[in-house]
């Protein structure tokens with residue numbers, strides 16, 4: 637498998653992953669060694685690589701190959717499923733949620749308790765059922781299932797929104813020629829995305845780079861306000877100077893695809909016996925922090941209302 641860079645040049649994917657993992661390990665070693673007397677050697681470090689639970693054996697094997705390229709021997713490597721790691725970790729957190737279930741603190745659940753784990757990450761969303769076996773162990777009652785509907789899908793929808801405003805050609809040029817502005821725009825979107833609430837009357841204000849406006853005006857010979865007219869966002873999104881104002885409803889719609897797929901998958905699973913027994917749903921992974929996703933899960937599955 638190869639990966640292309642922005643100029644279409646390709647490299648082996650395993651090399652790219654290997655170099656990235658090596659960078660992380662080296663960087664961690666540097667940071668740790670700064671804070672201690674003496675030195676940790678790479679051979680003294682055991683590496684745990686976490687992967688989404690729904691990854692195929694081939695995908696996991698690919699990660700093993702990549703870690704080999706990062707000079708991590710198999711004796712020093714553990715591969716772990718993200719939902720399992722998160723689930724075990726939560727068992728040792730004192731999560732006290734006001735809940736109808738008096739025993740809903742993860743650290744107090746009795747042996748034999750079954751609970752659903754929804755791991756919502758950047759790339760994937762996966763759902764599984766775990767059963768508490770002992771203080772430190774759990775059993776996977778139902779193999780994970782899910783799909784690639786993670787939070788990156790929301791980022792992609794934002795890209796589509798900008799592309800609809802300025803057109804595909806201009807947007808491509810912007811991404812190629814004004815990388816810094818594009819990176820800034822993505823970073824700002826990441827922050828706004830994390831703050832998004834469902835029922836808010838607020839408008840979201842973001843910077844609309846002047847370099848993008850200029851590119852649009854140069855290539856379309858129209859001013860940027862005209863671009864909105866044909867985008868379907870006229871009267872909704874407002875562009876003024878280098879500011880873009882987006883109504884909260886339009887912003888929340890960016891989550892629709894990912895949230896709808898997640899909820900319909902969850903609902904389809906709830907018909908299964910292993911899911912019917914579970915009275916707790918544990919949301920883990922970065923995207924689980926999203927109030928939009930939390931709201932949709934609680935609306936669709938009120939029995940898990942916290």
Ligand SMILES: Nc1ncnc2c1ncn2[C@@H]1O[C@H](COP(=O)(O)OP(=O)(O)OP(=O)(O)O)[C@@H](O)[C@H]1O
Pocket residue numbers: 687688718756757758759760761786787788826829830831920921922923924925926927
């Ligand atoms: N408060 C938040 N609201 C919305 N999304 C968030 C929030 N915090 C983090 N995210 C998103 O969560 C994702 C990262 O989550 P996580 O670290 O669980 O992913 P991952 O495990 O690397 O991905 P995968 O499981 O697909 O391999 C990013 O896409 C990030 O934008």
Ligand SMILES: [Mg+2]
Pocket residue numbers: 687688718755756757758921
């Ligand atoms: Mg993950």
